[in-house]
Amino acid sequence: MKINVGIDLGTTYSAVATFSKELGRVKVLKNSLNSDCTPSVVCIQNGKVLIGDEAKDEQKCGNVNTAAFYKSMMGDPGWSAYIDGEEYSAEKLSGLFLRELIRDVARTNNVEIDGAVITVPAYFNDKQREATIRAGKQAGLKVLKIINEPTSAIIAYGLTGGKDKNVMVYDLGGGTFDVTVAHVSGTRIDVLATNGNHQLGGKDWDEALIEDIKDRFYYDFSISIDDHEEDLKELQVKCEEAKKRLSSAPSTVISIQCEGMLGKYTVTREEFADKTSNLLNETISLINSCFEEISEAKNRSFGWSDIDEVVLVGGSTRMPQVKDMIVREYGKQPITKDINVDTIVATGAAMQAELCVSSTITLTVASAPSQQGGGTATANRATPMTLTIHNSDIQDITAHSLGMLALANDNKTYINSIIIKKNSRVNETFSREYTFAGEKLQVYVLQGESRDPYETDIIGAYSITGMPKDNKGKIKVNFLYNSNGVVEVNACLENGQVLSAVKENSNETMSEIIARLERERREAEELARRNSRIEIMLIIDTSGSMSGRMGQAQRSATEFLSGLDFSRTYVSVISFANTSSVVSGWSNNKNDINSGIRAIGSWSADGGGTSATPIETHYRKFSSECNHRIMVILTDGYWNNQSSEEHSASKAKRDGITIHAIGIGEADEAFLDRISSGKGKKVDLSQLTEAFKEVAASIATETSGNTIK
Ligand SMILES: Nc1ncnc2c1ncn2[C@@H]1O[C@H](COP(=O)(O)OP(=O)(O)OP(=O)(O)O)[C@@H](O)[C@H]1O
Ligand SMILES: [Mg+2]
Structure with a gap:
């Protein structure tokens, strides 16, 4: 049977789910080890690719031919992992991982997987989204859509058909943190603001423990574990396990062996919470930025008191200090009932996959509309009722402003001139008009909030051509975040005639681009002076x-x-x-x-x-x-x-x-x-x-x- 799935391609764990029309709900597809989640670890040995727990076991044993946490390096041309004698980009590793994951899940569930909605952190930029799409294709999947993880969680959790509410999704996974606030009205979801850090996640809490143990081991034996790659890999796995134990036990012991010496170290939950409080504070300041952005957009103050429900998503929210922090700031308990923090993202993605092919889905929900909370897809209690969702019900936004490189009014400095502001709706076109008589208009598209172009990501140089000779009319350049959150640029003349807009691949750095533009400008001025x-x-x-x-x-x-x-x-x-x-x-x-x-x-x-x-x-x-x-x-x-x-x-x-x-x-x-x-x-x-x-x-x-x- 051919099915479409939702895939939560996580930094540490991934999950696959599909929407069952017959049941009117989502089924999480288990892997061959009968587990909902598969560790996003890849091991390549003599050309053979292992993933999941098998690869994680290899990592645990210190096998250097393993790769983990590559998700946060997606789209970074400067990063690669050297495994089994070859360089692998994060995109290639994700592609291999997805290929094996899909094979395993398909075999286990006796289905054929055709199309997939893949989730990404809301804070992923254009390059990371494009790299994820390519990884999906590389795995042989028809990529139906890329959807933001928090939005996916709201689709799975928030659609109860009940009264209007503002929902905050606090998603702390293995490698990324996202906070998203959305307004949910019946079956409609309007994302209001999103913020995040794609370099902040459970692995940073692991890192804090790893550093602590390394220091203590060095203090005891004057041996640096950093010099022993295999022992370090083992320590990484052990610290993650210890961190998880601390979520339910007040203290735990981490033992590590290196150069024949054995160290045993006790860590208490309190000490651990203390050492990592700066990480938790970073998530609070990102929440506050969300509130500020919504206040600005609504022209009124918006804060914790406007939030009706807080939903915790991601494995790292199991750390008790996360919940404690929410209760401290919010004054109320977050929603935990009927939410599986590990599979809720894949669940929403599965619903989105069905929406992509059918444009509406009918859910059998467990709870009555008036009842607060309640998972639509994961629970099945109370009186069932049906809820029909349309694709157009879900309105997502962009987490990054989009701008272009432009010369400031002083005619000297280059700036990022913002065209699409952060938190703007996706699928909405924003335009700029140019007076230009040359043959090729080049527009450098940037992503980021700063006015300083050096602090932005270069999306690409778009070359616009096809204008009539000595064009006197205006050229309209249109910028858009499509529903995947990927940037699209096209151009036309005032009369509507479509021009060619091609993204040129270049590895030029911002300083190289600016130096070249400066040179070209000087040459053009000189030529103009001479020609006149x-x-x-x-x-x-x-x-x-x-x-x-x-x-x-x-x-x-x-x-x-x-x-x-x-x-x-x-x-x-x-x-x-x-x-x-x-x-x-x-x-x-x-x-x-x-x-x-x-x-x-x-x-x-x-x-x-x-x-x-x-x-x-x-x-x-x-x-x-x-x-x-x-x-x-x-x-x-x-x-x-x-x-x-x-x-x-x-x-x-x-x-x-x-x-x-x-x-x-x-x-x-x-x-x-x-x-x-x-x-x-x-x-x-x-x-x-x-x-x-x-x-x-x-x-x-x-x-x-x-x-x-
Ligand atoms: N009981 C627990 N206590 C503390 N942390 C936990 C617990 N269980 C899982 N985690 C942590 O949760 C993280 C994995 O969460 P999750 O599967 O949601 O992340 P992910 O989807 O892989 O990552 P991301 O969403 O950042 O891409 C890991 O860092 C893991 O160590
Ligand atoms: Mg996740």
Whole structure:
């Protein structure tokens, strides 16, 4: 029989459950050792994969080819475990574990497992969620959905169809802590706030004991257990067992052997609670953050008195000090009736799995709606009643803000500009609009609360392409947490045309990204500066034949100058006859340039011939920072070196220089054409101003528009 399951993929223990339509409730699927929970331990030896208790036994015996607690390293590219001669990422270990877990449970229960809802701590970020999805696929599962563990617990526990209530789920597992507050109304669940720490769990309480025993052993024998990997693995297992014993006994003994020495140490519950009080305090401060966030969102104070029920989830809540702390803070007892802290998460996930394929489920619940508490799926007492839940009844939120890397108003610092605030509903789209005319818009998506991008997680660089050339309209980029809590980014134009938005895989660190963006920005500014500068070399014939024409030449040239944009145009004035000389160098000061022109006019032609080579002599004298380089030549006769100048003009044009040649008097029209970029202009003296104006117009066209290429 093919079934869909819910899997609580825990740091220390995992559980699998399925919803039975016939029974109207969830069945937890036992493993081959007849247990509801399977230790999330993997042992790989000579290629053979062992999991669960078998692997845990190996760990206990100090087998170094075992891995545990890898869940908190999910999605961390820098972490791997070296086992059986190979490197394993947390994702790969989870994949192997899930594969074996599913095989074992399927065989034991004589079913075929098809689709699965896998639970993750609410506080898992995008990378950890994606890594979990990949691990599920690697195990051969159809991953129906990723669901938050506390939300899953509320689905399993909270849906009694009764009166409205605010429920707090305090989930302290083996490696993670999550606190979630939700409003439950009938069959509807609205998660209000969630907080957590995915590096805080039962293992930290173990660690406190381990450190204590290591210190005491060192004090007695001057032997460091850290130097003995096998003994350390054994100590880890023993300390976890001792911790569990302390949940029911006032004291316990831990014995450890290393280098032939045997140490026996008594630990009391009180001492243990004392040593770990800082860990418990961390959970209180995360609860308080939840209250603050809800208060802010509701614009009224929200605290313990607004909580109707506290549900303890996760094996570590069996520690009496957890319950004591809740009673101290809350003033009331948490709900314990009908709740199995080990399987409640898998139970909710199984209901969610059924919801994924059927969109509604009908539960046979044990208690009447008005009755407080009561597990819907785990208990079966009192008068049964049915409760129909719709997929849309469950509204989850995101535990992390989503932002993008942006330049702050000071144009210097980079910030995380938040787009989706923490505790926002999943499946809701948030948009940003951009004015951008380039070909590829890159958006760096970040996860985290801090404005400082260095304190966030980089989700990825999304490249948005497919815009029309020189796009003038706005680009709308849409950001979304999908129902798996995974980030999705897409983009469109104002008219709705969909653009391509591709996440680029890169291992760049934040400082590498920022350094590169800074460099690109500087280069773009430099390019823009260069591209916007226009240089015009005004080359005026002052040979003998120009006498009598100089006055008009000066007036026309002055008129020409009056039409130029001197915020970006630089002009140099050159005269030529038998020699050529720079009358005024590059300047964007109109007065300076005009006095250069006046100087030429007052020379009134030097009476000489035209043996100069003005093009060859000056075409390399444009400054290197400019892209619009223009020569405007005015002449009235034949040049001695026309053919070599034609050659030089060709070189200049090949270099990107534009040449406008204007001829008056006896100028050689064919020569003007050959040296010009377009056609030369041969005109009467009376039309000279007009000719210059035409040149000015064509320069304006050439240098306008999108100057940033
Ligand atoms: N009786 C007990 N007393 C104290 N701690 C216990 C007890 N029983 C189990 N634990 C601890 O509970 C933790 C396992 O809890 P649980 O199975 O809920 O975690 P998990 O789902 O594996 O982890 P997580 O939810 O963090 O991914 C372990 O650290 C285990 O040592
Ligand atoms: Mg758990």
